[in-house]
Amino acid sequence: MAKFANKVRIGILGASGYTGAELLRLLVRHPGVEIRVLTADRKAGAAVETVFPHLAGLGLPPLVTIEQADWSQCDVVFCGLPHGTTQEVVAKLPRHLKVLDLSADFRLADIASYAEWYGHAHRAPELQKEAVYGLTELWRDRIKDSRLVAVPGCYPTAAQLPLVPLVEAGQILADDIVIDAKSGVSGAGRTLKETSMFAEVSEGINAYGIAKHRHAPEIEQGISLAAGRPIVVNFTPHLMPMNRGILSTIYVRLSNGAQAADLRGTLAKRYADEPFVRVVGEGVEPATRHVRGSNLCLIGVFKDRVKGRAIVISAIDNLVKGASGQAVQNMNLMTGQPETLGLDQAPMFP
Amino acid sequence: MAKFANKVRIGILGASGYTGAELLRLLVRHPGVEIRVLTADRKAGAAVETVFPHLAGLGLPPLVTIEQADWSQCDVVFCGLPHGTTQEVVAKLPRHLKVLDLSADFRLADIASYAEWYGHAHRAPELQKEAVYGLTELWRDRIKDSRLVAVPGCYPTAAQLPLVPLVEAGQILADDIVIDAKSGVSGAGRTLKETSMFAEVSEGINAYGIAKHRHAPEIEQGISLAAGRPIVVNFTPHLMPMNRGILSTIYVRLSNGAQAADLRGTLAKRYADEPFVRVVGEGVEPATRHVRGSNLCLIGVFKDRVKGRAIVISAIDNLVKGASGQAVQNMNLMTGQPETLGLDQAPMFP
Amino acid sequence: MAKFANKVRIGILGASGYTGAELLRLLVRHPGVEIRVLTADRKAGAAVETVFPHLAGLGLPPLVTIEQADWSQCDVVFCGLPHGTTQEVVAKLPRHLKVLDLSADFRLADIASYAEWYGHAHRAPELQKEAVYGLTELWRDRIKDSRLVAVPGCYPTAAQLPLVPLVEAGQILADDIVIDAKSGVSGAGRTLKETSMFAEVSEGINAYGIAKHRHAPEIEQGISLAAGRPIVVNFTPHLMPMNRGILSTIYVRLSNGAQAADLRGTLAKRYADEPFVRVVGEGVEPATRHVRGSNLCLIGVFKDRVKGRAIVISAIDNLVKGASGQAVQNMNLMTGQPETLGLDQAPMFP
């Protein structure tokens, strides 16, 4: 049952970043939408192709400022603005718009936690109550009827998809979770910073934000809900020389007599009908290159040689399932379209 | 006017290489085809996902040997076998099949030239007469009605698209063409060789096959036809650390009073209605990352500081417009489908 | 006290691999040695520069077969042959030679464990008794007087340097160690394999050999010795797109009331006078790019947000401290030369 008689009219706030580019890549060939408004304050007045030459010739509207945007032209807005500024911008948007926010500004239900991790009081606490956390496979029913969806962070997506069902099943110890995550550079966005420069990233790897990365409370929010009590996890992100992809190698302690095979069983059952989550066969190692450009999440489960332990590995494309793809998936749900519409690309390898 | 009442049934010979993977990526979401037969001799009996884990879950048929293939199930065959063995294999295929050969075996119309460059006599000289050279934008009319298409090499595609119209227009000197081409590693195929190993390729660049690369006679065949006399060109390929893409920087000498702007005019006019060739604006530098994953060819023209010279640059994805994408484009023509069907992906950046 | 009146005369068995190239890079400017014999069976008769063009012009001897090697010309032999064949080759070498073996063939003191992990009985059990494990900082005194040194594997070096002192100090629980290691591709050697090809490695990451990698028993041998009882550890290696480097992110459970700062203290004290091991300051993240080309091992210690846990990170260049550099370091000890001789290169960045 389509909620929209015609094509859904789309606006994108902050279209000049990598998540913006990825939204455009996905939406230009999405059969159920029309792209009407693109904002990029510093590039207002320019054609999209001056910012993204690869998107030339697609008939996209020109970039405008937020003030210039005519929201009466839109049904749905994707928001790709930086953390911190988003709350105020979204608060000012007309209420007829459905909003998918790709920033962190509405991800933490607890505004005190937001203030602690982001260094300032929440600027739209009323809106926060309305916001739904957009990890589609886990919150599909709430997303469907929501107006404001907080699209999850890339790391939290890759961590929660494998972990939440296992914690819910009581098969792993929620207090003993180690998440070693490796990310491509696009996750850091298009903002200029030394740590994103080619010569600083290529031919190397390092951990960063150790024990203080802002995605930790987001992951813990999901795991705590699953466990029914406050949980703290180890989350250690690493920056490595690739454009796209997150691999999460998760080390868990088994509980209640569960074995690695039981974990695989739980995940396989939970995701059996999911179009975008695939539990790979025994012995198959999930690799980011096998999801590149797609909305897929691969999950593998491995026996550990250490007694009472198992290893769970997930792989996503941080710009697709970890950001823009999941946003489109949620938009499909919110607008009554088939959930997979516009997201049927096979991964691109090599 | 569709030539096929139902979906076109596809077979792929040699499906386990990179061009095979790329064909599958494009064809699995092509609305006008069904994939029926996949051969891969050394992997016969295995599922596609054992060879290409990124193509799991797409309902593809299992890999079989050439002998096991049931060609009555197919209307069209793509052939991704190595050079040399292809002629004999294609010669044995039933005549009801339309064939798109991605090897070099049918690209040189002159079988003496083939013998000279490939080191053995042509093994299917009768078929060669039937073969049509599949550079779509240049030979569309002949391709449409052909049964056997030799899909051009990646380098020759990137070189001929900009050069042929300029030579035909008499605006450049055909005898003074320098083609400096830079290619990603997938162009060398999936066959194991030291020069394709990560540690031998990354963090470096080198020219190879200097003045003796087998794509030289293929390029010269096209330029000679355009010039109406035998032409020899400088063609110098380079191997560089990227997966996909060819950038051809072409140095030409102007003739008949033409200026760089005239060259751009000729190309812009020639390709004005082409969906996959785009002459970029003045000052815009074609980049391989702007065509990644798409069937596009970008062409730019630049004034040279040296009097009487100009620089023409083309960029393609070697696996798409340089191989599998162009093959699909030709297949669409040969089967009466819209030429762009299944090829509407926007480039993937970053 | 120099043991050699003149320069130490060096032979290298298996000089055509990456560890061979790295030995040559280090040894050609080592003031205390002369390179006399280089073997490479399949390349015998060729000049080194046909195998390694970057080593042209250095006056190196030609490649010969093992049979052709004149060992009377050598005092010390480095052995870079594949696992399995090395035991027999080393057993046949004249006893006047000091031997540094870079394969795994003499690393496991327990020949039953060797047989279990390497799939065949040890072929030189008598020699095994003589072999000394060459993790220099931990076994310096035994190495000094040894004739046969088993140079540690790259992963075991990166794991044991931080872990052994902590286990010995009783500050971490030896039974709850998770080692998540990320390696560059040169660690897989120069042998042709699909998983080492550029297009299979670049733009991606995956774990491999999960819970069954052959470096696990080697790490456990060292940890068990430190703990005084048999220990099993989690060791999960990952392959990532860089030429050189290993980063080990190690997750440990604190014991006996120790805090992260205590761990740093223990390591700082242990390695205070070591020229090649540096415990970095609080908050500094070890990165492989900061040791590239050098014999350094960086170690960082971080508080975990999970109570009772800490994170220890080490970074080495797998070809230097993880292989050829450590071999040279040991050779210096064995021949009475200053330990750092020939190993004073600053890291190369970018």
Next chain:
Amino acid sequence: MAKFANKVRIGILGASGYTGAELLRLLVRHPGVEIRVLTADRKAGAAVETVFPHLAGLGLPPLVTIEQADWSQCDVVFCGLPHGTTQEVVAKLPRHLKVLDLSADFRLADIASYAEWYGHAHRAPELQKEAVYGLTELWRDRIKDSRLVAVPGCYPTAAQLPLVPLVEAGQILADDIVIDAKSGVSGAGRTLKETSMFAEVSEGINAYGIAKHRHAPEIEQGISLAAGRPIVVNFTPHLMPMNRGILSTIYVRLSNGAQAADLRGTLAKRYADEPFVRVVGEGVEPATRHVRGSNLCLIGVFKDRVKGRAIVISAIDNLVKGASGQAVQNMNLMTGQPETLGLDQAPMFP
């Protein structure tokens, strides 16, 4: 004959960029120098390792502002400041200092040409008369006795070393030279810019600065001197995903009956005794990975299939022979030390 009784005391202006890091890497183990002063205005007060963690532990002096620098402590200053600001800074330095400037500010002897290409009048025209162009192999005698050396640009080094002897010999047509150059990203420096970011560079290549790059007049200055008349060349730089290295593929037209072999002969003879320039054997393709980290320039000459043409290829490490290495080479000359001192590293591969 040493000009300095003791070690040469070194200062580096602008030590926090990539050429600064490379100077430090080379100088810390140079037996004839002591590093006394390091300036980095925005980082003044910090230890070098806060800017370059890979240079920790080497006993380097702290970073200071230019004003804080005590030049009485120095004999020689390397200047790694940006173009434009350098002239004024160098003009204010005490005259007892020998100066090696790595910027472009003193490279163009013709100050009108400088003004045209750099957009402002030369700010130290008197000093310009004193400046010597530091392409060591070509201007050794003048460099030896100079006080101020303009260290050549990376591209001009890679272009002039092969071209100047050929033009001088009259074996190629100076008016028909095409230089297609491919550079690693470190050549763009450490300054933040979008085009230097990992996600904008990796997996792609593009030409830039076409027919207007500032290294063109520098190359032409050298070729014009060799030809004895004003020459304009085609110079087309490309940016590609590697940290270090420049490969110049140079297309030349033969003159006076010369053949490719004659060109090789001329170059081989000219550089026979040069420690850092190597003319490779027939058929050997120069590759940047074979000079990585070294001060070498490799040159290869190839027959072209086009009659009357040849291909000359050079490879250097842009940060060594293309910048800091050549600066050290010149410093050695200027201070009466052996020219190769501190520059004997073998290339690092892989």
